[in-house]
Amino acid sequence: MKIPNANKDLLVVGSVAYDSVETPQGSVEKALGGSASFASIAASYYCHPLVVGIVGTDFEDRHIGILEAHGVDTRGVERKEGKTFHWRGRYHGNFKERDTLETALNVFESFDPRIPPDYRSARYVLLGNIAPSLQMKVLDQAGDAEVVAMDTMNFWIETARDELMAVLRRVDLLFINDEEAFQLTDERSLVGAAERILNMGPRYVVVKRGEYGAVLFGSGLQLFVPAVLLRAVVDPTGAGDTFAGGFVGRLAGSGELDRPGLAEALLCGTVMASFAVEAFSVEGICGLTPEAIDSRRAGLERMIRI
């Protein structure tokens, strides 16, 4: 199946935020973060992302500049009196655990996603990891989309399950990690959980397994791509958003939704996520050359070639 997308537009709705992060490798203060930032930069290597988000008056021009330098359309990023969403966290135990030290929603609390008229023709949509009620508002405005993918997390499964289920019924693809898949379905096997999720609405589900890779289920397919084996992880923040951005970006850029297209999308998401975790904030995925991307993709593909 191919869903042509002449202008390669991908609508990305999510958070644009400041992250203060401490890991065993160092720390950053108020660095660019948020699901929409990671996802749109990752997607920019494959398609033309249009971002909808909200920032405060403290948001620096140079941070909008980072997105724009990657060809991301930021006209949909609303600027509002107040402070930008700020998350502070600390990783420890060799990245196995993460403590959230502070979540200041700030202007994000009043986020009411409005899709600019000329964004509405986007045939590909990525609903970043935000409240299901906000994701639903986007769905109501992006009726022309043919492929809608969404991300979510344990917090929404625990606090907004009904709204989440309602969104799930209307999307084509769900990104979720393995623990969240078990939590959402009460299943204990990946196969069982995937089956249950496919019955909730999406045609496809991509289960992220962190350093072990990701598996796509749907349309009778099981596709697996391992994570890139890295010597050192610096900061895993945004890895999931980046994976989703690379994956859906490849779909939007190529229009290929058949088996080879989906396998390639898995590779693209995986490669992007591998770059993301090698540096703080969005640094690892900024300014990548086609050669660097291709080389990592080729190494990954070679690793699983029988």
Next chain:
Amino acid sequence: MKIPNANKDLLVVGSVAYDSVETPQGSVEKALGGSASFASIAASYYCHPLVVGIVGTDFEDRHIGILEAHGVDTRGVERKEGKTFHWRGRYHGNFKERDTLETALNVFESFDPRIPPDYRSARYVLLGNIAPSLQMKVLDQAGDAEVVAMDTMNFWIETARDELMAVLRRVDLLFINDEEAFQLTDERSLVGAAERILNMGPRYVVVKRGEYGAVLFGSGLQLFVPAVLLRAVVDPTGAGDTFAGGFVGRLAGSGELDRPGLAEALLCGTVMASFAVEAFSVEGICGLTPEAIDSRRAGLERMIRI
């Protein structure tokens, strides 16, 4: 590279034991177990295993019969006055944890592996997960072997590191799980740990990651095969031994040690391990049809085909 092996002999040295196991799925009492049992049955689908081990006078003929029904040569299994090695364990926490309740070495305590003269011409050898000092005794008798693979575990890393290092210098391939690889090398990344291990002697190291699959490193290669996605695990006992048996069995049966041969060996080890964990004791890998094996292999290969 091809190392011809006309008679497809594979010498397997390890424990032949009785296991009493309790898992969330049920329990068994004094069922056939031990590294040599799992490995030789798994290998039997690809080559001709010759087993060296020791059992007590309580060991039942029907258990030797299980090995022989799979074409395993058991003349090297010594029978000695006393009781057979008995292990009792319990799995819990969705198989994440295992308690050893009893380890009665019994006759295994005096195991002094003697390789029968007509076993000594085996060009392929698998040193099962036993004390490095015993593995060394086998090496001293199996000088004609061209490919020697070994398995090990955390217990030997902690209690017999020097002997283990001496054995490592003389083998071609090491099977080890990820945590043990980190423990052995003081590295935190798989790539770093593999590099260190390759500097210790082996040409190849296969890092087992349980439900996530296995990675082979060596000769400039990185090869990855994910685990088969199963609906339910019944008993993981012996999964590592089975993996090693399937892997080395494929090498011994085909003589193919080039890239495609090694990739195929990873598939064979993975497929065998997937059958093993679906039942207690060796039941899951007994009497498998070529069709059942091929079908599972094909599904696995399809899952990673780009």
